[in-house]
Amino acid sequence: MLRYQHGIYLEGEQLDNEAKNQEFKKGEGNYLKNDFKKDVSKYVCAFLNSGEEGTLYVGVNDSGCVEGTVCPQRLEDKVRLKIDKAIKAIKPSVFPNVYDVKFTPVFYELEVPKADHKVIEMIVHDVGDIERLYESPHGVFLRGDGSIQTLGFTEVQEWSRQKHQKDIQKLQKEIQTHQNEIHGLEERLERLQRQRSIVLHIKRKTITREMGDSVHGIYLEGEQMGSETRNKEFKKGGGDYLRNNLKEHVSKYVCAFLNSEGEGTLYIGVNDLGIVEGIVCPQSLEDKVRLKIENAIKAIKPTVFPKVYDVKFTPVFIDVGVPKQDHKVIEIIVHDVGDIERLYHSPHGVFLRRDGSIQTLADPEMEEWYIQRRQRDIQKHQKEIRGLEERLQRHEDKLEKAKKSKVCVVM
Structure with missing residues (x-):
């Protein structure tokens, strides 16, 4: 998909076809007043349940051609609030870092704007492996190629049952495995540090972004x-x-x-x-x-x-x-x-x-925030273990090379 460097769309610009990760809505007439909130609720729910990033574009017709929807700047806050309300109605809670909203102006050509016309982009980030299905006030949805599927009660229950059992077994096994690995890694790292007198220096850089300084x-x-x-x-x-x-x-x-x-x-x-x-x-x-x-x-x-x-x-x-x-x-x-x-x-x-x-x-x-917090801790823990394993492998490789060098010297 092409986006101009100037942060605009050109009227008539051709985007890709609708796919699993993108949906187009023309947004004509009273769309923002009558249908927008419902579409946000349904498509955000579908993207969240489908396991990858997705974007709802309002102001792009079904053929992927940019037209823009009428949305003057004074209405942007109201539209953004309508989006927030639609997403707040989805359960479990969808936190602000999961999505972004952009109002991108439409131009006839560079430096010739189409008055008050925007492409509204509702970007839903990949939330990874979800613990349970997200549900909107209009139902439970999954995203297909260019469409959404409504899940019935039986399908939701079966999905939840299988997911719950699988995740519990996997989590219990991973926690025990990682605890054993951590203990073993600590002992092996300590021996390597004594043998090789390795001193590791880790430097962290803190990047502070200036915010509105005069x-x-x-x-x-x-x-x-x-x-x-x-x-x-x-x-x-x-x-x-x-x-x-x-x-x-x-x-x-x-x-x-x-x-x-x-x-x-x-x-x-x-x-x-x-x-x-x-x-x-x-x-x-x-x-x-x-x-x-x-x-x-x-x-x-x-x-x-x-x-x-x-x-x-x-x-x-x-x-x-x-x-x-x-x-x-x-x-x-x-x-x-x-x-x-x-x-x-x-x-x-x-x-x-x-x-x-x-x-x-x-x-x-x-309660949902704390559940997600615990899940992030587990993921962070797993990442740290992978990092330790990689560092350990590097140390063992160096140690093996040192042993071979000593053998060569003796001979």
């Missing part, structure tokens, strides 16, 4: 910050926001960023369209605001240490050299804490970050 330490009024994403949340912060809403929002969004992947920033003084306005916060109030932020974060459990977050008060200028009096953009930056062992809880609930919104987790969803 140029020259200021923001310009009207500056465009882009759209809200999984890593960025905007709050206009007008009126008595700092007094009435700041503490609750800090608690919720910091909790959501901590429970999600990557770094995240809450920007106060930027409206929902990503345009910088600033919030009134004279320097005399900065310490009070900082204290309110710290108190909100202290209420989150488990404890969030100061190194995990930063707070910035960045001045807003009407123009370079012309400040907007007492107006700031307050940035609460939550650093990536890596792979967390347990969910963070705020006084207002447990939250996850989605594209442009947060999700409140109920008890069944938290």
Whole structure:
């Protein structure tokens, strides 16, 4: 499938045919209002159950020809919210890192846009070997070549029974095998290290991606910050926001960023369209605001240490050299804490970050999170074992070469 380097589609561009991993919808008329949510639910469910990545393209006809669907920028957040709601209705829970949404503009030709026309791409990542079938409000689906299959109750039950028995037996056997292998590998590695005096140095590089840092330490009024994403949340912060809403929002969004992947920033003084306005916060109030932020974060459990977050008060200028009096953009930056062992809880609930919104987790969803967490631990454990085996084999090869060299010297 061809995608232009400029991040656009051209009207009439021919994509591949529909296949197991891609579905086309023309998206004409009132499609986004009437049929879109149902199609998202069905096709996301089918892709998840089919064991590989898949994409639903809206704005591409059945022949694979790009036309675009009418979706002006002001509607993108509503469409994204409709997608989130459709996916939240799928059980078991589908977490935000499983899918992505893209709004790609359609052009007649380079630099000649087709007004408000987009190709909406709903990308579902490969979730690997699933433990049970995903179910949408419209049924249980599997993806075939260019179509979806609806599974009946008997088919679902039989699939689940066989899968459950097979996975339990496999998991029990693998755990015992890996425990034995780890013990043996530890002993063999220790002997090799003594014999060969091997010192292993492992260096880890941490890559920190800059998120929305302002140029020259200021923001310009009207500056465009882009759209809200999984890593960025905007709050206009007008009126008595700092007094009435700041503490609750800090608690919720910091909790959501901590429970999600990557770094995240809450920007106060930027409206929902990503345009910088600033919030009134004279320097005399900065310490009070900082204290309110710290108190909100202290209420989150488990404890969030100061190194995990930063707070910035960045001045807003009407123009370079012309400040907007007492107006700031307050940035609460939550650093990536890596792979967390347990969910963070705020006084207002447990939250996850989605594209442009947060999700409140109920008890069944938290239970599902911990199940998936345990599965990831097992997979990580298996990967570490494979790495140890490879390292061990390299050490044994070197040792064998050293022994042969000694024999040659003696002779």
